[in-house]
Amino acid sequence: MTILLEAKNLSKHYRLSHGETLRAVSNVSLVVHRGEALALVGESGCGKSTLGRTLIGLGSPSSGDVFFEGERISGLSDRALRRWRPRMQMVFQDSSSTFNPRRTIGETLAEPMRIHGRTGIAERIATLLEQVGLSSSILSRYPHEFSGGQRQRLNIARALMLGPDLLVADEPTSALDVSVQAQIVNLLRDLRNSLGVACVFISHDLAVVRQMADRIAVMYLGRIVEEGDVLAVLDAPAHPYTRALLDAVPRPDRPLPPPLKGDVPSPIHPPQGCAFHTRCPLAQPRCSQERPQLRQVGEGRTVACHYPLL
Amino acid sequence: MIRSLASRTGQMLLVIFGISVLVFCIFFATPGADPTARIAGRGASPQVVERIRAEYGFDRPLPVQYVKMMEKLFVSRDLTSFVNHGQRVVPEVLQAAPVTLSLVLWAAFFWVSGSLVFGIASAVLRDSWVDRLLMVLGLIGLSMPVFWLGEVVNLVTQSRWHDTFLFRWVPPLGYVPFSQSPWGWAKALFLPSLTLAVCFIGLYARVLRSELLTAMGEDSIRTARAKGAGPVRVWLWHGLRLSWLSYISLFGLDFAQLLGGGALLTEVVFAMPGVGRLTYQALATLDLPLIMATVMYAAVFVVIANALVDGLYALLDPRIMEGRHGR
Amino acid sequence: MGAEALLKLHHLHLELPTGTALLEDVSLTVKRGDALGVVGESGSGKSLTAMSVMGLLPGLKASGSIRFEGRELLGMKDREWRRLRGAGMAMIFQDPMTAFLPVRSIGAQIDEQIRLHEPVSRREARARTVALLGRMGVPDPEAAAKRYPHQLSGGLRQRAMIAMALSCGPALLIADEPTTALDVTVQAQILTLLCEIRDSGAGVMLITHDMGVVAQTCTHVAVVYSGLVVEQGPVAAVMALPLHPYTQALLEAIPPLDGPRPDALPTIPGRPPTPDARPEGCVFAPRCRYVRPDCAVRPALREPEEGRRVACVLYNA
Ligand SMILES: Nc1ncnc2c1ncn2[C@@H]1O[C@H](COP(=O)(O)OP(=O)(O)OP(=O)(O)O)[C@@H](O)[C@H]1O
Ligand SMILES: Nc1ncnc2c1ncn2[C@@H]1O[C@H](COP(=O)(O)OP(=O)(O)OP(=O)(O)O)[C@@H](O)[C@H]1O
Ligand code: SF4
Ligand code: SF4
Ligand SMILES: [Mg+2]
Ligand SMILES: [Mg+2]
Numbered sequence: 001m002t003i004l005l006e007a008k009n010l011s012k013h014y015r016l017s018h019g020e021t022l023r024a025v026s027n028v029s030l031v032v033h034r035g036e037a038l039a040l041v042g043e044s045g046c047g048k049s050t051l052g053r054t055l056i057g058l059g060s061p062s063s064g065d066v067f068f069e070g071e072r073i074s075g076l077s078d079r080a081l082r083r084w085r086p087r088m089q090m091v092f093q094d095s096s097s098t099f100n101p102r103r104t105i106g107e108t109l110a111e112p113m114r115i116h117g118r119t120g121i122a123e124r125i126a127t128l129l130e131q132v133g134l135s136s137s138i139l140s141r142y143p144h145e146f147s148g149g150q151r152q153r154l155n156i157a158r159a160l161m162l163g164p165d166l167l168v169a170d171e172p173t174s175a176l177d178v179s180v181q182a183q184i185v186n187l188l189r190d191l192r193n194s195l196g197v198a199c200v201f202i203s204h205d206l207a208v209v210r211q212m213a214d215r216i217a218v219m220y221l222g223r224i225v226e227e228g229d230v231l232a233v234l235d236a237p238a239h240p241y242t243r244a245l246l247d248a249v250p251r252p253d254r255p256l257p258p259p260l261k262g263d264v265p266s267p268i269h270p271p272q273g274c275a276f277h278t279r280c281p282l283a284q285p286r287c288s289q290e291r292p293q294l295r296q297v298g299e300g301r302t303v304a305c306h307y308p309l310l
Numbered sequence: 311m312i313r314s315l316a317s318r319t320g321q322m323l324l325v326i327f328g329i330s331v332l333v334f335c336i337f338f339a340t341p342g343a344d345p346t347a348r349i350a351g352r353g354a355s356p357q358v359v360e361r362i363r364a365e366y367g368f369d370r371p372l373p374v375q376y377v378k379m380m381e382k383l384f385v386s387r388d389l390t391s392f393v394n395h396g397q398r399v400v401p402e403v404l405q406a407a408p409v410t411l412s413l414v415l416w417a418a419f420f421w422v423s424g425s426l427v428f429g430i431a432s433a434v435l436r437d438s439w440v441d442r443l444l445m446v447l448g449l450i451g452l453s454m455p456v457f458w459l460g461e462v463v464n465l466v467t468q469s470r471w472h473d474t475f476l477f478r479w480v481p482p483l484g485y486v487p488f489s490q491s492p493w494g495w496a497k498a499l500f501l502p503s504l505t506l507a508v509c510f511i512g513l514y515a516r517v518l519r520s521e522l523l524t525a526m527g528e529d530s531i532r533t534a535r536a537k538g539a540g541p542v543r544v545w546l547w548h549g550l551r552l553s554w555l556s557y558i559s560l561f562g563l564d565f566a567q568l569l570g571g572g573a574l575l576t577e578v579v580f581a582m583p584g585v586g587r588l589t590y591q592a593l594a595t596l597d598l599p600l601i602m603a604t605v606m607y608a609a610v611f612v613v614i615a616n617a618l619v620d621g622l623y624a625l626l627d628p629r630i631m632e633g634r635h636g637r
Numbered sequence: 638m639g640a641e642a643l644l645k646l647h648h649l650h651l652e653l654p655t656g657t658a659l660l661e662d663v664s665l666t667v668k669r670g671d672a673l674g675v676v677g678e679s680g681s682g683k684s685l686t687a688m689s690v691m692g693l694l695p696g697l698k699a700s701g702s703i704r705f706e707g708r709e710l711l712g713m714k715d716r717e718w719r720r721l722r723g724a725g726m727a728m729i730f731q732d733p734m735t736a737f738l739p740v741r742s743i744g745a746q747i748d749e750q751i752r753l754h755e756p757v758s759r760r761e762a763r764a765r766t767v768a769l770l771g772r773m774g775v776p777d778p779e780a781a782a783k784r785y786p787h788q789l790s791g792g793l794r795q796r797a798m799i800a801m802a803l804s805c806g807p808a809l810l811i812a813d814e815p816t817t818a819l820d821v822t823v824q825a826q827i828l829t830l831l832c833e834i835r836d837s838g839a840g841v842m843l844i845t846h847d848m849g850v851v852a853q854t855c856t857h858v859a860v861v862y863s864g865l866v867v868e869q870g871p872v873a874a875v876m877a878l879p880l881h882p883y884t885q886a887l888l889e890a891i892p893p894l895d896g897p898r899p900d901a902l903p904t905i906p907g908r909p910p911t912p913d914a915r916p917e918g919c920v921f922a923p924r925c926r927y928v929r930p931d932c933a934v935r936p937a938l939r940e941p942e943e944g945r946r947v948a949c950v951l952y953n954a
Contacts, residue, residue, distance in 0.1 A: 043820040147908050177678045182890035182902035211892035248825035250853035252876045259825035263790040529735040537750045538723030627740050628785040
C-alpha cells in the first residue's frame, strides 16, 4: 500500500489569554495509506478534531510536518494550499451548519466545483447523489426540508464533489439516531470500496469505529497512546486506557466493570510522566516520572505504556 | 483579584487621559482659532487677552498648554471663567453636582421600580391585554420629548391647577438642598425626577420583558420548576437572576450619562441648578473654561460608573470573573 | 402497597392546541426498585412523556391517566402537583451545564430544593447537601458545594444534578438522557450511580436512545415510536428476543463490538412520520418488512407473554 498522507512529530498549541498554552496535539506521527480508513478515538477534548483539521491544512501546526503524496503541505500559504484542497475534504458532525439555509441544495453542491473552475457539474452531481442514495429531484429544495440523515448524506456528497483522495470525517454520525447512523456508516464504507477514498474517521463510539475503520489510533490528552489494526486492538487492547474505554461501553452481555476514576485532566496542565497515570488502574511509581514512548508490540501495533497489557 | 483591580484602574485613568487630550485638542488646539480670544470672550480688553495668554501659556508649545490646563482643572482648581466675570468654574461644577446627583438618584428610583413592575407584569401576562396596554404606554413614554412633558407638568402644577388640593403642595421651581430641609428637597425633586424617569420606564420595561421571556425558555428555569418551585419563585428569583445582566449594563450607561449632564433639558425646564444647566449656560455663552470643566466632569463620571457596572456584573455572574469556561 | 405500581401511565395522549397529537398512546409502568428504560428515535416523544409526568407542559392538552403512588395526576391542582415535584418525583436533564442556574453555586441550588420541601434551616440544608454530594462521589464535597456550575467538569455537574434530584428522597427518579453529553468513561460512572439508586429501592425512568445504556442499567424497557409505546418488557427478554419489528430493526442497527464484522449494517428504510402525518393504521407500517393488510387498523398493546407487551398484528393470537 502506498502512503497518501504522513504526519511527522505534529504539534498544535493554542495560546490562551492568560499567557497559558494549551497543548491540543503533541508530537503526533501517523500515516494514512491510500484507500484506507484510519479512526481517531478518544474522549472529548483530547485533540481529535484539532489533529484532523491540522492534517488537511486547516490551521497550521505549531511544529512538525505533514506530507501529502510525499510533498510537504504544512506551513504553506493558503494560496499554495489551494492546489491541494480538492484532494482533501472534511465532513463535520453538525451537518445543518454546513449548508446555507437560503441556498438550494443544488447551488451548495455545485459551489466547490465552480470555485475550482471545473466543468460537467450537473453530471457530477447526478452521479454523486445516486452514490449517496438520493434522487436528483431534490436539487431545488432547501436544507431545512431534509432530515438529519439526509443532510449528512448531502454533506458527504458535497465533500466528494471534487473527487478527493482523502476524507476527514469529524464525528459524522454522533448527532444521528442509531438507525440513521447505520445508514451513514454503510454509505461511508461503500464509498470507500467503490471510489477508493482514504478516510480519517473521528469518533468516540468504538462500535462505530470497529465497523468503519481498518486501523485505529487512540488519543489521550493530545498524544496517540495506541495504534494498530482495529479488530486486533479492540479484541485485545495493549494500553490500559484503550482497555478502560472498551470496558466503559455499556453492553447487554456483562455488568459494568468498576469505571475509571476521575475526569480527563486539563490539557493546559497535563500530568507529568504518563499523562494517564492519574486515572490508570495499573499505574506504578515509574509512570508518574517517565513518559512512555510509543513502541512496537506485535505486527503493526504500537503502544505508549511502560506496562502494556500485551 | 488585586491585579485585575489595578489593571482596571489603570484602564480608567488611561481612558480619562484620552478624553482630556481629545477635549483639549478640540477646544484649544484647533488650527486657525486663537484660544485666548475665545476664553476671554467677546469684546475683552487687550490687557485681559494678554494676561490670559501668559496665564495659560498659549504662547508655549501645545503639551505645555495641555499640562497647564489640566493643572488648573484638577490641581490648583482655579480655572476662571472670563465671560462670567472671574467666576471660578471648578467650585461651580462641584456645587452643581449634588443637585444633579439628587435628581438622577430620584429618577433612577422611579424608573427602576416602575420598569420592574411593568416589565414583570407584562412578561407574566404576556400577550394578554395588560401586556399590550403596558407596552403601548411604555412606547408613549418613550416617545414623549422630556422638555415638552416638563413644560406641561409645569403648566399644570405651577399655574393651571396649582391652587387645587391636588397640586397645592408643589413648591415653586428650583432646588432645595437636603441639608436645608429634607422634606423640601424631596418635594422639589419629585416632579422633575418623575418627568425624567418617564421615558426610561418604557424602555427598561421592554428590555426586562424580553429578557425575562428569553430566560423563561432556559433549561435552568425548567429545572427550577422540576424542583417544585412555585411561579412567584420561578419568575422573581430564577428568572430575574438570569435576566438582569443586560438591564444593569443599560442602567449603568444611562445613569452615568445623566449624571454627566444628560439631564440637561429636565434641569433647564425645572430650573434646577445642576451640571446639565451649567453646561447649557456655558454653551449659550460660549464659556470655554466652563465647557471644558463640565465635559471633563462628565467623562470622569461615565468612566467610573462603567467600572462600577463591570464590577457589579462580575459579582452577579461568576463566569465573567474567570473569562474562561469550564468546558 | 406492593401491588400498586409506583407510576402507571395509561393511554396517555398529549396534543397541541392546534389538535396535532404529539403523544398518541403511551402506556407504561414503573415499579419500586425497577428501572425502566425508555428508548426510541429522536422526536418520538420520550422527553414529552417525562415532562408530562412532572407536569411541566402547561401549554399542551393531556388526556388518559397518569397514576403516581395511587394518585391520579392529570387534573390535579398545580399547587398539589408542585408539592410532589422535587419531593415525590425528581428529574435530571441531559445537559448539566445549562440545567443549573449559571449564576449561583450548586450548593445553593441544592439547598433551595431541600428548603422548598422541608422546613429546615439553611445550616441543616447545607449539611445535607454536602453529605449528598459526598455520597454521589464528589471529591471534597464541602468545597464543591461552593463552586459554580461552570467550575465543575461535566461528570461532576451531572453528579451534583443527581444529588439535587435525590435531595428530598424521591420515590421516582426520571433521567432524560443523563449521559448523552458525557464521555464514555464518565458515563460509566454515572450509570453505576443510577444502578445504586435503583437498588436502594427508588423507581427509575431512564430516557435514552442508547440500547447499551438500557441493557446496562435497566430492568425493563419501553420502546417508543412516533408517540406510541410499541413494546414493553424485561430488558433481558426484549434484548434476547425482540417482538416488535421496530425493536428488532433497532437492535440490528447497532454495530457489534465483538464477533464477525458484518459487511453492511441492517438499516430501516424511510424515516419516522411527523406528528401531523401519522399513518392511520400501525405507525410503523410504511417501514415494516412484515407489513400485511390487517396492519391498516392500528394494533393495540397486547400481552402475548407474561410481562411482555407489544403492539403488532403478528402477535394477535
Ligand atoms: N481555537 C481554539 N483555541 C483554544 N483552544 C482550543 C481551540 N480549539 C480547540 N481547543 C482546545 O483544544 C483541545 C482539543 O480540542 P479538540 O476540539 O481537538 O478536541 P476533540 O478531541 O475533537 O473533542 P470533542 O470530542 O469534544 O470534539 C480542547 O481542550 C479544546 O478546548
Ligand atoms: N412544546 C412543543 N410544541 C410543539 N411541538 C413539540 C413541543 N415539544 C416537543 N414537540 C415535538 O414533539 C415531538 C416529540 O418531542 P420529544 O422532545 O419528546 O422527543 P424525544 O423523543 O425526547 O427526542 P430526542 O431524542 O431528540 O430528545 C417532536 O416532534 C417535537 O418536535
Ligand atoms: S505507563 Fe503506567 S500509567 Fe501510563 S498507561 Fe501504562 S501503566 Fe498506566
Ligand atoms: S402491525 Fe404490521 S406494520 Fe405494524 S409492526 Fe406489526 S407487522 Fe409491522
Ligand atoms: Mg471534536
Ligand atoms: Mg428528548
